[in-house]
Amino acid sequence: MTVLVRPLVPSDVEGCLRVIASLPRFFGAADNAPSHATEDLRTDGGLVAVSPGGEVIGFITWRRHLDGAAEISWMAVYASLRGRGVGTAMLRRLESLLTAARYTSLSLLTSAKSHTYQPTRAFWQARGFTPILTLDNLWETDVAVVYTKSLTKALTK
Numbered sequence: 386m387t388v389l390v391r392p393l394v395p396s397d398v399e400g401c402l403r404v405i406a407s408l409p410r411f412f413g414a415a416d417n418a419p420s421h422a423t424e425d426l427r428t429d430g431g432l433v434a435v436s437p438g439g440e441v442i443g444f445i446t447w448r449r450h451l452d453g454a455a456e457i458s459w460m461a462v463y464a465s466l467r468g469r470g471v472g473t474a475m476l477r478r479l480e481s482l483l484t485a486a487r488y489t490s491l492s493l494l495t496s497a498k499s500h501t502y503q504p505t506r507a508f509w510q511a512r513g514f515t516p517i518l519t520l521d522n523l524w525e526t527d528v529a530v531v532y533t534k535s536l537t538k539a540l541t542k
């Protein structure tokens with residue numbers, strides 16, 4: 386599938402929110418996902434994947450934590466286009482960008498146990514991320530798991 390990955394610009398926010406809206410099982414209204422995402426899409430670093438027609442079909446955002454440590458804050462691919470390499474293309478681009486900026490690790494939080502997120506956990510593991518910590522009390526309705534990857538090994542998977 387032909388996909389162009391480029392930096393996220395403010396006019397992409399609506400397209401990113403459409404991607405979120407296509408995934409109600411993942412980003413429910415109860416979490417107030419659209420409003421949290423809108424804020425993060427405006428403040429965090431970001432990349433979008435766009436179709437040949439210029440539509441946003443996926444996005445990834447990140448933020449810096451400690452020196453050299455980045456966290457993926459959001460990542461999503463339009464529901465009907467999942468599993469076609471769009472997420473991998475965005476992740477590879479982010480890893481090379483962060484490596485060039487001398488980041489040494491990339492981490493993220495996701496659901497540790499929910500069935501819905503099983504393919505997501507498989508995605509992170511297949512892309513070289515390791516689960517290192519579960520956080521029982523961070524979220525009210527789910528257990529969180531932290532995945533991390535050393536960027537000195539980035540681009541090998």
Ligand SMILES: CC(C)(COP(=O)(O)OP(=O)(O)OC[C@H]1O[C@@H](n2cnc3c(N)ncnc32)[C@H](O)[C@@H]1OP(=O)(O)O)[C@@H](O)C(=O)NCCC(=O)NCCS
Pocket residue numbers: 408411459460461462463466467468469470471472473474493494495496502504505507508511
């Ligand atoms: C997780 C996500 C960003 C991955 O992007 P993607 O474009 O679907 O993933 P890719 O096509 O690049 O990679 C496919 C891999 O992801 C996994 N995967 C995740 N969802 C999948 C799906 N619906 N169909 C097939 N594979 C899927 C598989 O492990 C697959 O591995 P393989 O290529 O080794 O067989 C995307 O599926 C998504 O938006 N999921 C819902 C929201 C979400 O979980 N966001 C991340 C929150 S931490």
